[in-house]
Amino acid sequence: MVTTGKIFIVKEEINLETIALKLKDFRTEENIEFEDRELKLIKEITDIKMVEGALQGTNLQDRVIDIYRRGEKIPTIQTLEAPFIFSEHKGTILLSILEKKLQANSIANQLSKILFITTGHIVEARINPEMMKNFHEQNFEDTKVVFFDAVDIPNVNKLSLYGSSLADTALYNDYCSHGKVWYVVVKPKGYGFIVGVTRDGVVTIFSRVEKDDFINYVTNEIYPLILKSKEMS
Numbered sequence: 001m002v003t004t005g006k007i008f009i010v011k012e013e014i015n016l017e018t019i020a021l022k023l024k025d026f027r028t029e030e031n032i033e034f035e036d037r038e039l040k041l042i043k044e045i046t047d048i049k050m051v052e053g054a055l056q057g058t059n060l061q062d063r064v065i066d067i068y069r070r071g072e073k074i075p076t077i078q079t080l081e082a083p084f085i086f087s088e089h090k091g092t093i094l095l096s097i098l099e100k101k102l103q104a105n106s107i108a109n110q111l112s113k114i115l116f117i118t119t120g121h122i123v124e125a126r127i128n129p130e131m132m133k134n135f136h137e138q139n140f141e142d143t144k145v146v147f148f149d150a151v152d153i154p155n156v157n158k159l160s161l162y163g164s165s166l167a168d169t170a171l172y173n174d175y176c177s178h179g180k181v182w183y184v185v186v187k188p189k190g191y192g193f194i195v196g197v198t199r200d201g202v203v204t205i206f207s208r209v210e211k212d213d214f215i216n217y218v219t220n221e222i223y224p225l226i227l228k229s230k231e232m233s
Contacts, residue, residue, distance in 0.1 A: 001208040006104035007125040007201035007218065007226060010086070010093040012116055016055045019086055019093075022115050023057060024048045034064055034075050041077065043110070054087035054215075059097075059107050082107055083211055087219070090227055095122060096218055098211060101202050125201035127222075128229035129180035132199055135225060142187035144194065146172070148179030158182070191217060201226065 027044035041062040048057040059082045067074045082099040084107065095111070097104040105124075112122040127135075129150075136143055148159040159175050185196040185206075193207035195217065203218055 003098065003205045003207070003209050003214050004100050005096050005098040005203050005214060005218065006101055006108075007203065007222065008095040008097070008104075008108045008122050009125050009226070009230070010095060010115075010122055012121045014093065014115065016050070016086055016088060016093070019115060020048055020050070020055055023111070026114055032064075037075060039064060039075065039077060042079075045114075054085050056083065056085050058083050059110070061107075084111070085215055089219075089223055092227060092230065094125065094223055094226065096215065098214065104202075125226045126229055126233075127197075127199045127201065127225045128232050129182075129199065131225045131229050131232075132181040132184065132197075133176065135197065136181055136184045136186065139184075139186040139188055142189070143184060144187070145183070145185035145196070146175075146181060147183035148175050149182040151179040153178055188217075188221060197222065 023045050025045075027042065030041045030043075032039055032041060041064070043059075043061050046058050046060060048055070050056075059080075061080050061082075062077050063080065064075050065078045067076050080099075080103065082097055082103065084095060084097045086093055086095050088094075095108065097107050099107060108122045109119040112119045115121065136146060144162070146161045149157070151157060151159055153159075159179055161172060161175065181199075183196060183198045185194060187194050193205050193209060196202075196204040196206065201222075203214075203222055205214060205217070
């Protein structure tokens, strides 16, 4: 089972207590006509609580999906559950949403609207290309995949390398001279799983892990990269 999350930065000055107050008991309902039925879609935030200095909660959002039964298409409501965590590090509030990229983006925009009325106040976290390169090179022995973007070779948009001992190849050094490390898949030292990280803050653990394990890894290994990158920008 794959566990995926995406990390964001809260741009505005706000504290965790205020965030908790604004998110607590948030709920909206929308009645929609779907074919010959009226369906009620609910968005709500539940389980708001402080855990070890971080604010945790769950975003629940209904959507309509089709179920096929004996050749008939039956619309039904599916509820998507996405845990999220706000935490403060070095004066910056970071947000992790345990969901795939597009859905995490949508939830981040929704949280921005709840907290600040409009979108744009919760933004993507970015990791500096040089920091990504350093992250990869700290895990040379267990790197599985490296993707490069911003390639300066005409008609080539991206480059990729697969396999172990990538650091020892002349091709890796050549690719570094032509592009920037965008995505790496490594087995990080001290952890028993394989993880993929992109420069825009998407973290994928290719193993079955608990939410706390995911947050522990992100907090200890990825947040420092983001905060250092923020200082460099």
